[in-house]
Amino acid sequence: MTDIEVTVGSLQDLEDPGCREFSIGDGDWPFKGFVVRQGRNVYAYQNFCVHVGHPLNWAPDSFLTKDRRQIICASHGAVYEIESGLCVAGPCRGKELRRVECEIRDGIIYARGPASA
Ligand code: FES
Numbered sequence: 323m324t325d326i327e328v329t330v331g332s333l334q335d336l337e338d339p340g341c342r343e344f345s346i347g348d349g350d351w352p353f354k355g356f357v358v359r360q361g362r363n364v365y366a367y368q369n370f371c372v373h374v375g376h377p378l379n380w381a382p383d384s385f386l387t388k389d390r391r392q393i394i395c396a397s398h399g400a401v402y403e404i405e406s407g408l409c410v411a412g413p414c415r416g417k418e419l420r421r422v423e424c425e426i427r428d429g430i431i432y433a434r435g436p437a438s439a
Contacts, residue, residue, distance in 0.1 A: 324437075325423070325434045325435055325436060326346050326347065326434070326435065326436070326437050327432050327433070327434045328344055328345075328346050328432065328433055328434075329430060329431070329432055330342055330344045330357050330366075330424070330430075330431040330432065330433050331430070331431055332429055332430055332431070333359065333362075333364070333426055333429050333430070333431055334429060336357075336359040336431075337359070338359055338360070338361060339358060339359055339360045339386060339390045339391075339404065340358070340359050340383075340386075340390075341356050341357065341358050341359070341383050341384070341385040341386060342356065342357050342359075342383055342431070343355070343356045343369065343379075343382065343383055344356065344357065344433055346433070346435045346436065346437055347436070347437030347438045349438065351438050352437075352438060353368070353435050353436050353437065353438055354368070354369040354370075354377065355367060355368050355369055355422045355433060355435060356369050356378075356379070356383070356385055357424055357431055357433060358385065358386070358393065358404050359431075360404055360405070362426075363405075364424055364425075364426060364431050365404055365405060365407070365421075365424070366421070366422035366423070366424035366433045367393075367407050367419040367420060367421055367422055368419065368420040368422060368435075370419070370420060371395040371397060371400055371414070371419075372400075372409065372414045372417040372418065372419060372420075373395065373397070373398055373400050373412070373413045373414040374397075374398075376395065376396075376397040378393065378394075378395045378396065378397075379396055380396040381396075384396075386404075387401065391404070392404060392410070393407075393419070395412070398412065398413055399411075399412050399413075400412030400413055400414050400415075402418075402419055406418065407419035407420075407421055422434070422435045423435065
C-alpha cells in the first residue's frame with residue numbers, strides 16, 4: 323500500500339510540549355496518529371496503545387502526562403517516552419508505539435502513513 327502524506331498543522335500553533343491528532347485516509351477505518359512537539363522537534367506515532375490496542379487518548383489532542391514529559395495511555399496508564407515511543411511504565415513496559423514518519427517543512431508539520439489502519 324502506498325503511503326499518503328497529510329498536513330498536521332503549523333509548528334508554532336502547537337504548545338511546547340503539545341500534541342495534535344491526525345488521520346490518513348477516509349472511510350470507516352482511517353489510520354489515526356498524533357504528533358508530539360518538543361522544542362523544535364516533532365515525533366509521530368499511531369494512536370494505538372500496544373497494551374490492548376485502545377486509542378491512547380480520551381480527550382482531543384491529549385496524550386501527555388501532567389508534567390508533559392511523557393506520553394500516557396488514558397485506558398490503563400501505560401507511560402511512553404516522547405522521543406522513542408518506548409513504554410517505560412505500566413502494563414506493556416518494554417514495548418514500543420508504532421512510529422510514523424513526520425517532518426517539518428517551512429514551519430508546517432507533515433505526517434506520512436498508510437491510508438487505513
Ligand atoms: S490500552 Fe493502553 S494501557 Fe491498556
